[in-house]
Amino acid sequence: MLGKLIKHEWKAxxxxxxxxxxxxxxxxxxxxxxxxxxxxxxxxxxxSALLLLYVLSVIAVxxxxxxxxxxxxxxxxxxxxGYLSFTxxxxxxxxxxxxxxxxxxxxxIDAVVIVASIIILVMYKGMGTExxxxxxxxxxxxxxxxxxxxxxxxxxxxxxxxxxxxxxxTYYFSISIGQLFNSHKMLASVVTFFITINVLxxxxxxxxxxxxxxxxxxxxxxxxxxxSIYDGMLSIGMVEQIVIVIGFWLITNYIMNKKLNLE
Amino acid sequence: xxxxxxxxxxxxxxxxxxxxxxxxxRIERGRIIGLLGPNGSGKSTxxxxxxxxxxxxxxxxxxxxxxxxxETKKIxxxxxxxxxxxxxxxxxxxxxxxxxxxxDFHRDRAEVMLKNLNIHLDDKLKxxxxxxxxxxxxxxxxxxxxxxxxxxEPIGGVDPxxxxxxxxxxxxxxxxxxxxxxxxxxxxxxxxxxxxxxxLQYGQIRFHASVDExxxxxxxxxxxxxxxxxxx
Numbered sequence: 001m002l003g004k005l006i007k008h009e010w011k012a013x014x015x016x017x018x019x020x021x022x023x024x025x026x027x028x029x030x031x032x033x034x035x036x037x038x039x040x041x042x043x044x045x046x047x048s049a050l051l052l053l054y055v056l057s058v059i060a061v062x063x064x065x066x067x068x069x070x071x072x073x074x075x076x077x078x079x080x081x082g083y084l085s086f087t088x089x090x091x092x093x094x095x096x097x098x099x100x101x102x103x104x105x106x107x108x109i110d111a112v113v114i115v116a117s118i119i120i121l122v123m124y125k126g127m128g129t130e131x132x133x134x135x136x137x138x139x140x141x142x143x144x145x146x147x148x149x150x151x152x153x154x155x156x157x158x159x160x161x162x163x164x165x166x167x168x169x170t171y172y173f174s175i176s177i178g179q180l181f182n183s184h185k186m187l188a189s190v191v192t193f194f195i196t197i198n199v200l201x202x203x204x205x206x207x208x209x210x211x212x213x214x215x216x217x218x219x220x221x222x223x224x225x226x227x228s229i230y231d232g233m234l235s236i237g238m239v240e241q242i243v244i245v246i247g248f249w250l251i252t253n254y255i256m257n258k259k260l261n262l263e
Numbered sequence: 264x265x266x267x268x269x270x271x272x273x274x275x276x277x278x279x280x281x282x283x284x285x286x287x288x289r290i291e292r293g294r295i296i297g298l299l300g301p302n303g304s305g306k307s308t309x310x311x312x313x314x315x316x317x318x319x320x321x322x323x324x325x326x327x328x329x330x331x332x333x334e335t336k337k338i339x340x341x342x343x344x345x346x347x348x349x350x351x352x353x354x355x356x357x358x359x360x361x362x363x364x365x366x367d368f369h370r371d372r373a374e375v376m377l378k379n380l381n382i383h384l385d386d387k388l389k390x391x392x393x394x395x396x397x398x399x400x401x402x403x404x405x406x407x408x409x410x411x412x413x414x415x416e417p418i419g420g421v422d423p424x425x426x427x428x429x430x431x432x433x434x435x436x437x438x439x440x441x442x443x444x445x446x447x448x449x450x451x452x453x454x455x456x457x458x459x460x461x462x463l464q465y466g467q468i469r470f471h472a473s474v475d476e477x478x479x480x481x482x483x484x485x486x487x488x489x490x491x492x493x494x495x
Contacts, residue, residue, distance in 0.1 A: 001364070004363045004364060007363075008360060008363070012349065076349075080345045081347055081349060082347075083316060083341075083345065084347040084348065086314075086315065086316050087314055087315070087316070087339070088364045089333045089334075089336040091332075182277070259318065260316060261317050262311060262316045262317060
């Protein structure tokens, strides 16, 4: 059943999101072509207008993707459509899993497409080799300072993956908390969301600050200082993401299991 | 004896408002039961709790001796009083959807009914009238070989001709081991297909009796009785 849920979720959100992202790439390509025409490039009102349009499109696609996916969850679970979703013979966690997976993949695609469109726009001859050079230098430097290592790279990758996954779970958590209110559920969800991200930000800052102060006192030689801060922050970031993902998952699942009250 | 649907001291509160009070239901297999009552009497709340869409405040409900969950959802086919389908889907996609999730869904049966009502597989829900959407939904629900059909106001929004077709569909499609629980306030239209009636009032069961009993004992039709019980 989980596979089928994922399949239908993918189908349900895919069309709109694919159109949005293909459009963004097309815009970048058209922009690039226009910029390569000499006359146009020299007419600055022209290309500044173009640039503005492009920046607005990037924002629209980026923000739009997130809003679309959050609204999809809300509509599919807690409005009329929820009457079907919650009477399918599946467990609530399967809904959360399938939606988190599909949403995370799209958030990843969204980021990749936005970066790709920027690269297309600013592309020039020899950019590839320059990039490779820079990349190699970076790697060399990081290795020299022993900031790389199998475990550290893995930690980094895990943290990034978890922080992507935590995005939809933050939406689902906020929307589900909103359902616990007797009225103004939508407003309650939005307020919950903003309170949540701010509280998380404060907690994360406090933890980092406490850690920094502790490290500064403990480490005597400046040689190892930056490295131990780097190591510590990496671990803290990963643990924070693990806690966020598990916490939001459990609370959302609890609300769907025990507190469901479709109007 | 085990009942198909059984509730014990079921209560539901919304804030301070008591929506259901001490509901003790016993429903057997093979019956067509009318769940009757004026607006706000608790019909939809009771139905939602049976379907696991709402949690009771107190008491519980057992479907085939199980609490609402994956196993009970497999055997209940539920028609809510609202459109629960995604507006952007085509009829064909809806058939795929139901076929994927409900093992008891008979696609061929659905296609025949859709054809009889002149609804095309490539039609999008968005372009349909409210009545047509309700028909599509009812067809989907009645194309399952469920053990319990719970139909919340299935005939409220459609024209009388379609109403007849729908009622024939309901009677024609359910097997003798299945039970149909049907909520409505259009009693005269369905009176002659019912085996039992449950009258709800102010969130309580006013009475639960077989239609024959009402006719024999009270010498009245269900419709007459309803009007008496709920006289304003």
